[in-house]
């Protein structure tokens with residue numbers, strides 16, 4: 001494996017960038033729509049910008065259906081994009097399978113939510129890891145040593161205890177560690193982790209997040225951490241981006257976004273995160289009433305700000321004008337796409 005060399009790349013170096021990334025999934029047309037000129041589509045991701053840097057974790061937070069997984073799959077080049085660009089080290093990159101895809105996957109690896117589904121039940125851990133090492137030509141002269149190094153890196157030790165096991169013989173946390181080891185077999189620069197701990201027992205989530213943090217530091221990895229749990233973003237990510245109904249609504253350093261959220265949707269997410277005080281039943285009825293309602297249809301998303309039908313602070317322009325990113329001013333790089341912060345428009 002060559003990761004020690006790659007780990008010498010400067011921390012903060014930009015690896016992967018999404019610029020105006022957009023994905024619309026066409027909706028299958030019904031018979032009665034056959035002659036209509038309009039083609040319905042699910043507006044899953046619209047105009048998403050994000051930058052992954054070596055040695056840093058970016059969290060992408062939002063409720064179910066907000067488009068987080070689609071962003072990860074676009075960045076992994078598992079889906080073609082409808083618009084925008086993906087740049088690897090500053091170069092526009094589109095790959096469609098074959099050798100190009102393998103070359104891309106050697107640098108950008110994805111970890112999925114369900115480690116059981118992502119590992120083949122009929123094959124041993126040795127098979128999975130050997131395959132990853134060989135596909136990416138990282139087995140070196142001593143395959144056994146490379147396998148042992150991979151398992152040791154994810155703290156599955158002694159390696160001999162795990163190599164000849166089948167996925168069902170491991171716990172959920174151990175399976176996710178194997179999935180991470182398999183991704184590391186490619187010796188990547190970026191990891192796209194799609195809800196990597198949400199299917200694990202609460203008691204072992206922290207261990208897996210700590211492992212990812214350790215890998216970020218030791219291997220100088222760029223990590224995209226997708227989650228619906230904004231509290232874990234504060235703990236684990238350097239930067240946090242919040243998505244609502246296919247659009248980014250807020251971003252900044254994780255401490256600022258989670259402690260002084262600016263966008264009404266981010267506040268709603270934080271308010272609805274588990275909070276010990278709420279278990280006392282001492283809830284202000286006005287608080288409980290805030291931001292209620294369902295996420296909108298992504299086939300015909302609301303005009304203006306997509307959050308306006310649920311927003312307790314909505315103003316007339318919110319239903320007509322698409323909000324631009326506005327600096328909040330409390331911390332460098334903290335922004336929200338919300339007209340509440342439009343000082344020019346307020347005058």
Ligand SMILES: Nc1ncnc2c1ncn2[C@@H]1O[C@H](COP(=O)(O)OP(=O)(O)OP(=O)(O)O)[C@@H](O)[C@H]1O
Nearest residue numbers: 025042044062063064065066067068069070071298
């Ligand atoms: N292959 C597809 N075809 C059509 N629509 C899709 C497809 N994949 C996702 N969608 C739709 O795109 C929207 C965003 O889905 P996505 O899975 O990216 O959201 P998410 O935030 O990751 O949600 P979750 O946390 O539940 O995975 C949803 O409305 C979903 O139904």
